Amino acid sequence: MKPIEFYFDFASPYAYLASEKIEAIATKYGRTVAYKPTLLGVVFKAAGTMPLVDYPLKGDYSRHDFARSARYAGVPLKFPEKFPIPTVNAARALLWLQGTGSAKAVSFVHKAFRTYFVDNRDINDPAVLADIADDLGIDKKAMLAAIQDAAIKDKLKAAVEESVKRGVFGAPFIFVDGEPFWGNDRLPQIERWLERGPF
Amino acid sequence: MKPIEFYFDFASPYAYLASEKIEAIATKYGRTVAYKPTLLGVVFKAAGTMPLVDYPLKGDYSRHDFARSARYAGVPLKFPEKFPIPTVNAARALLWLQGTGSAKAVSFVHKAFRTYFVDNRDINDPAVLADIADDLGIDKKAMLAAIQDAAIKDKLKAAVEESVKRGVFGAPFIFVDGEPFWGNDRLPQIERWLERGPF
Numbered sequence: 001m002k003p004i005e006f007y008f009d010f011a012s013p014y015a016y017l018a019s020e021k022i023e024a025i026a027t028k029y030g031r032t033v034a035y036k037p038t039l040l041g042v043v044f045k046a047a048g049t050m051p052l053v054d055y056p057l058k059g060d061y062s063r064h065d066f067a068r069s070a071r072y073a074g075v076p077l078k079f080p081e082k083f084p085i086p087t088v089n090a091a092r093a094l095l096w097l098q099g100t101g102s103a104k105a106v107s108f109v110h111k112a113f114r115t116y117f118v119d120n121r122d123i124n125d126p127a128v129l130a131d132i133a134d135d136l137g138i139d140k141k142a143m144l145a146a147i148q149d150a151a152i153k154d155k156l157k158a159a160v161e162e163s164v165k166r167g168v169f170g171a172p173f174i175f176v177d178g179e180p181f182w183g184n185d186r187l188p189q190i191e192r193w194l195e196r197g198p199f
Numbered sequence: 200m201k202p203i204e205f206y207f208d209f210a211s212p213y214a215y216l217a218s219e220k221i222e223a224i225a226t227k228y229g230r231t232v233a234y235k236p237t238l239l240g241v242v243f244k245a246a247g248t249m250p251l252v253d254y255p256l257k258g259d260y261s262r263h264d265f266a267r268s269a270r271y272a273g274v275p276l277k278f279p280e281k282f283p284i285p286t287v288n289a290a291r292a293l294l295w296l297q298g299t300g301s302a303k304a305v306s307f308v309h310k311a312f313r314t315y316f317v318d319n320r321d322i323n324d325p326a327v328l329a330d331i332a333d334d335l336g337i338d339k340k341a342m343l344a345a346i347q348d349a350a351i352k353d354k355l356k357a358a359v360e361e362s363v364k365r366g367v368f369g370a371p372f373i374f375v376d377g378e379p380f381w382g383n384d385r386l387p388q389i390e391r392w393l394e395r396g397p398f
Contacts, residue, residue, distance in 0.1 A: 047256045057246045057368040061381060071398050072388050169256040180260060185384035189271050199270050 003034040005175040010087040012171035029194035037091035038163035047169035096146035202233040204374040209286040211370035213383040228393035236290035237362035246368035295345035
């Protein structure tokens with residue numbers, strides 16, 4: 001069975017909410033999750049859009065909806081004071097970790113999301129990333145070196161380009177057997193697909 | 200109990216899908232639905248957005264998602280060749296019908312939506328509106344006169360302005376006890392609100 005491909009940016013609140021549910025859904029249907037970081041700044045440019053909170057009317061609603069959707073999902077959320085933030089360092093750290101074959105890559109995804117969306121800390125700050133590494137028993141020196149490494153930088157660039165080529169225009173953007181589902185709202189359709197196949 | 204306020208444009212596929220479900224949900228919780236036509240052309244301008252299908256990447260996905268979401272909901276949908284269309288005449292016809300106190304206003308909403316999204320007919324065409332009126336036993340001469348009537352035109356203008364003032368930036372846009380819910384995707388949150396109150 002193909003893994004569920006989960007494209008996201010660490011600064012997306014709806015991606016955070018979905019990340020707290022997707023593994024349980026995957027496991028229920030004998031699947032795994034492949035976390036694929038991208039950068040919404042680049043993605044939004046390709047799609048001719050902006051961050052939700054920058055739109056008139058939609059911006060105010062969105063802040064209200066982030067919080068309500070978190071309560072609906074039973075996921076803790078304390079909206080960060082700095083929002084949105086660039087997440088290039090967090091994304092590079094994840095790509096590096098995945099490249100080493102570390103079993104801690106998935107824990108890093110969840111810890112980084114919660115550090116931003118619950119603890120209100122800027123996860124693009126190398127000092128904050130170092131704290132996350134410490135907590136998870138990851139070699140922080142190697143991680144901090146990696147986020148400055150040219151090969152990792154190129155890897156993220158390629159990952160972002162690949163996401164746009166696949167049609168990713170927001171987050172979370174989830175592929176199941178190649179079928180695209182955009183948004184935390186699509187988890188029920190994803191479950192139906194996993195349970196009963198294409199519809 | 201306050202009616203559920205359902206803001207929509209007759210050219211919105213997601214509003215069509217939600218319109219096929221909202222009354223059953225309302226009835227289950229002892230509520231009624233107040234259908235409130237608006238015009239997405241004006242609304243999108245106020246929100247700094249465009250029709251979904253006009254965006255790169257998002258446009259292709261949306262067409263795919265309209266059809267899949269209809270299948271998921273078990274609602275018939277044959278995507279119209281002309282899309283989107285202006286819906287000013289259909290909106291005026293509904294406002295006129297509501298103003299006469301006709302019990303057929305709700306039937307008109309459903310019939311007009313299906314005529315566009317199932318039968319592929321342009322519901323802004325007065326001849327098509329006349330056919331709908333005939334089918335429902337509505338006085339078609341009075342309806343066709345009403346859509347040219349200055350008072351009805353003003354009524355629609357005021358309705359659209361009111362929708363923007365309330366923060367409507369897309370469709371369906373649904374208020375329950377004053378709480379705003381945007382999108383067909385929010386029906387589960389609406390059900391929870393109706394069942395257990397604010398959350």
